[in-house]
Amino acid sequence: MAEADLGKVLVIIPTYNEVDNVDMITGRLRASVPEADILIADDNSPDGTGERADELAAEDDHIKVLHRKGKEGLSAAYLASFRWGLERGYDVLVEFDADGSHQPEQLPQILAALRNADMVKGSRWVKGGSVVNWPKSRELLSRGGGVWTWLMLGIPVKDVTGGLNAFRADTLRAIIDDVEAGGSGGYGIQRDLTWNAYRKGFRIVEVPIEFRERERGDSKMGSDVVLEALKKTTQMGAKYRAGQARDLARRFRRGPRGGGR
Numbered sequence: 001m002a003e004a005d006l007g008k009v010l011v012i013i014p015t016y017n018e019v020d021n022v023d024m025i026t027g028r029l030r031a032s033v034p035e036a037d038i039l040i041a042d043d044n045s046p047d048g049t050g051e052r053a054d055e056l057a058a059e060d061d062h063i064k065v066l067h068r069k070g071k072e073g074l075s076a077a078y079l080a081s082f083r084w085g086l087e088r089g090y091d092v093l094v095e096f097d098a099d100g101s102h103q104p105e106q107l108p109q110i111l112a113a114l115r116n117a118d119m120v121k122g123s124r125w126v127k128g129g130s131v132v133n134w135p136k137s138r139e140l141l142s143r144g145g146g147v148w149t150w151l152m153l154g155i156p157v158k159d160v161t162g163g164l165n166a167f168r169a170d171t172l173r174a175i176i177d178d179v180e181a182g183g184s185g186g187y188g189i190q191r192d193l194t195w196n197a198y199r200k201g202f203r204i205v206e207v208p209i210e211f212r213e214r215e216r217g218d219s220k221m222g223s224d225v226v227l228e229a230l231k232k233t234t235q236m237g238a239k240y241r242a243g244q245a246r247d248l249a250r251r252f253r254r255g256p257r258g259g260g261r
């Protein structure tokens with residue numbers, strides 16, 4: 001089994017009103033990565049996603065459910081789920097959307113890449129990656145977000161905001177407190193996870209994926225989310241670049257031969 005030698009794998013699916021997708025996504029995941037466990041992290045969806053998840057869990061030991069009080073956003077759902085998984089000794093934790101945008105059939109490749117990496121990002125914007133049924137405007141926004149994050153923070157990753165990511169437990173353990181303390185909330189969590197892993201020197205590998213726009217249910221992402229992310233990335237970048245400038249100035253004052261330590 002491809003994923004067996006990585007240890008215990010937990011695939012986390014955050015859900016808010018995904019009752020039309022939850023059977024499809026768990027069914028496909030169970031077929032593609034039969035050894036892995038699945039955690040549905042539901043924010044008390046009014047459409048009954050949580051109840052349906054309980055029924056699926058009752059029929060299948062590999063399916064677990066984390067019921068959350070209410071809609072607290074993607075970031076809070078992921079942070080709680082990471083802690084849930086780390087406490088229970090999972091070796092690999094994966095972020096996965098419920099809506100069919102991410103292809104469960106591509107997960108074995110992502111997990112295989114984790115053998116030589118600390119974090120693997122499913123990427124739409126590396127060679128071989130693609131998007132299906134995405135409006136050009138969202139593509140531009142996503143690509144632009146990657147370029148902006150690269151300019152601001154110097155993260156050499158093309159698809160920073162991508163939501164299909166796999167982590168070794170050690171990677172997450174090392175960054176989770178900083179990510180939580182950053183307090184970005186919502187969709188900023190993808191940037192913050194990548195940024196903190198990169199800063200700490202973990203090996204990040206991008207693997208091409210196909211991303212399909214959802215066919216059922218509504219997207220929870222709006223222009224407010226995009227603006228908030230842009231603002232926060234710029235603030236983080238300003239702070240980071242100011243720190244770099246300070247270091248440079250300090251080194252310069254110590255003399256021209258590279259710091260005189």
Ligand SMILES: Nc1nc2c(ncn2[C@@H]2O[C@H](COP(=O)(O)OP(=O)(O)O)[C@@H](O)[C@H]2O)c(=O)[nH]1
Binds near residue numbers: 041073219
């Ligand atoms: N638990 C939880 N899941 C969420 C929340 N917001 C979005 N999601 C889930 O996160 C995934 C991605 O969200 P989606 O609306 O598809 O965003 P998009 O793909 O960027 O349009 C889906 O599985 C959603 O159900 C939230 O506030 N809480």
Ligand SMILES: [Mg+2]
Binds near residue numbers: 099101219
């Ligand atoms: Mg989606």
